[in-house]
Amino acid sequence: MKKSRWKTVGWYLFLLLFVLSLAALAQALMLGVLPMKYLAVVVAGVAVMDLFLYFMLNSRRVNRVNRVLGSILALLLCAALVVGNLYVFKTNSAFDAITHDGQQRHELSVVVKVNSQIDAIQQISTPIAVTSSMDESRITGFKENVKEKADLDVEVETCDSLMDMVKALYDDQNEAILLDESYRSLINDEEEYQNFDNETKVIYTYVYYTEDKTSTKNVDVTNDSFTVLVSGIDTYGSITTISRSDVNMLVTVNPNTKNIQLVSIPRDFYVETDCDASYGCGIGEMDKLTHTGLHGVQTTKATLEKLFGIDINYTLRVNFSSVENIVNALGGITVDNTDGYAFSIGGYDFTQSVMELNGEQALAFSRERHSFAEGDRERGRNQMRVIRGMINKATSPAVLTNYMSFLDAISDSFETDMSTSEMKALIQMQLDEGGSWNIGSISVNGTGGSDYCYELGNYAYVMYPDMDTVNAAVTAIENVINGGEVTNG
Numbered sequence: 001m002k003k004s005r006w007k008t009v010g011w012y013l014f015l016l017l018f019v020l021s022l023a024a025l026a027q028a029l030m031l032g033v034l035p036m037k038y039l040a041v042v043v044a045g046v047a048v049m050d051l052f053l054y055f056m057l058n059s060r061r062v063n064r065v066n067r068v069l070g071s072i073l074a075l076l077l078c079a080a081l082v083v084g085n086l087y088v089f090k091t092n093s094a095f096d097a098i099t100h101d102g103q104q105r106h107e108l109s110v111v112v113k114v115n116s117q118i119d120a121i122q123q124i125s126t127p128i129a130v131t132s133s134m135d136e137s138r139i140t141g142f143k144e145n146v147k148e149k150a151d152l153d154v155e156v157e158t159c160d161s162l163m164d165m166v167k168a169l170y171d172d173q174n175e176a177i178l179l180d181e182s183y184r185s186l187i188n189d190e191e192e193y194q195n196f197d198n199e200t201k202v203i204y205t206y207v208y209y210t211e212d213k214t215s216t217k218n219v220d221v222t223n224d225s226f227t228v229l230v231s232g233i234d235t236y237g238s239i240t241t242i243s244r245s246d247v248n249m250l251v252t253v254n255p256n257t258k259n260i261q262l263v264s265i266p267r268d269f270y271v272e273t274d275c276d277a278s279y280g281c282g283i284g285e286m287d288k289l290t291h292t293g294l295h296g297v298q299t300t301k302a303t304l305e306k307l308f309g310i311d312i313n314y315t316l317r318v319n320f321s322s323v324e325n326i327v328n329a330l331g332g333i334t335v336d337n338t339d340g341y342a343f344s345i346g347g348y349d350f351t352q353s354v355m356e357l358n359g360e361q362a363l364a365f366s367r368e369r370h371s372f373a374e375g376d377r378e379r380g381r382n383q384m385r386v387i388r389g390m391i392n393k394a395t396s397p398a399v400l401t402n403y404m405s406f407l408d409a410i411s412d413s414f415e416t417d418m419s420t421s422e423m424k425a426l427i428q429m430q431l432d433e434g435g436s437w438n439i440g441s442i443s444v445n446g447t448g449g450s451d452y453c454y455e456l457g458n459y460a461y462v463m464y465p466d467m468d469t470v471n472a473a474v475t476a477i478e479n480v481i482n483g484g485e486v487t488n489g
Contacts, residue, residue: 161457440486
């Protein structure tokens with residue numbers, strides 16, 4: 001009787017072990033990141049262990065003590081396989097989460113003065129002011145939304161520029177304005193309206209989504225060089241929010257030489273805007289580079305392709321939350337600031353040395369520009385130092401110690417149009433070949449001045465590009481693409 005009971009338990013344990021083994025192997029194959037040499041070892045190891053435990057659990061030659069030991073080992077292996085399946089599942093989910101689904105989120109707000117007696121859109125008696133840069137399709141969508149939700153036909157009045165619209169509100173020419181929330185930071189930057197958020201209130205919100213017309217130039221990322229635009233938007237929270245592109249960096253990767261060239265471009269670069277006409281941007285208009293992000297990352301990409309005369313294969317969007325979350329999930333990063341500047345900001349003291357930074361420190365370090373004579377240019381260098389630290393940590397074995405936290409972080413922190421299969425291929429290559437990457441960093445420069453900015457509808461500080469530095473950056477990019485060494489400077 002006892003032998004029969006032990007045999008039944010043994011069979012059930014082995015069946016559970018076998019099912020979990022098959023599930024783990026199936027998920028490992030679907031994940032597609034393990035090189036064949038590692039996958040073969042895993043398959044062989046699982047098969048040998050399963051056969052061994054089958055013998056321990058069901059063979060008549062095994063005594064009771066060994067059978068109990070086999071049961072314990074089987075339970076431990078089952079637990080390990082459950083954890084392994086969870087890791088693989090979360091890895092696949094993380095890849096799916098950061099792959100751009102083509103949706104861009106937009107938010108339009110009806111804004112009134114904070115001391116206004118108006119608390120609902122039905123109370124507005126004057127036309128709602130809109131800026132001339134807002135295309136008719138968005139205004140029509142807003143009107144239809146109000147009609148559907150509030151059974152109200154609204155009237156709008158067009159102002160020549162964003163600042164003219166805000167002035168109309170402050171001067172009581174219009175009781176309300178229709179504000180694209182991605183433009184709020186532009187208003188806050190104006191000294192006259194720096195308290196805009198406290199001096200106004202939102203009484204109605206219209207949220208809608210548009211299709212991002214991505215134009216990836218796909219390559220074999222494990223054999224061919226490629227360039228990625230890293231766009232850092234000036235927001236916290238959802239990565240899908242459209243906002244200014246405050247960080248603009250070209251990352252050129254040569255997988256054969258393991259060379260990476262970083263090129264930082266100042267946010268205030270005065271550039272000719274280029275984009276798909278359906279985005280509502282001012283094609284051919286001159287503006288700050290940061291303002292191109294107001295029409296999505298593809299507008300920034302097209303504008304930089306025109307400026308540099310190069311192909312940008314992919315885009316990667318991050319925000320303030322991204323930096324904090326990723327660095328903390330990595331367990332901190334090492335940043336080499338020996339050739340940089342010492343400064344203090346936000347209660348943090350950054351020295352001219354090799355530093356260990358957590359997420360909050362890394363964000364503060366990469367955002368500061370007022371402490372430097374070169375302002376945004378030195379900030380760009382610091383951002384590249386942080387990027388280098390993140391790449392080095394993420395490609396080291398140390399990432400495994402915080403793997404699950406790392407997966408959780410990247411799921412909410414990145415958005416890219418690189419496909420899941422391309423990302424997996426890169427990881428597989430790194431696991432297969434190992435080794436470190438050589439990372440070079442340079443920044444382009446320019447001359448400060450004041451000029452008309454299309455999206456602002458007003459004059460503001462800009463940086464006129466120094467085309468010698470732009471051409472030098474192009475040369476550095478092409479050099480890495482063609483198998484040469486990285487450039488620093």
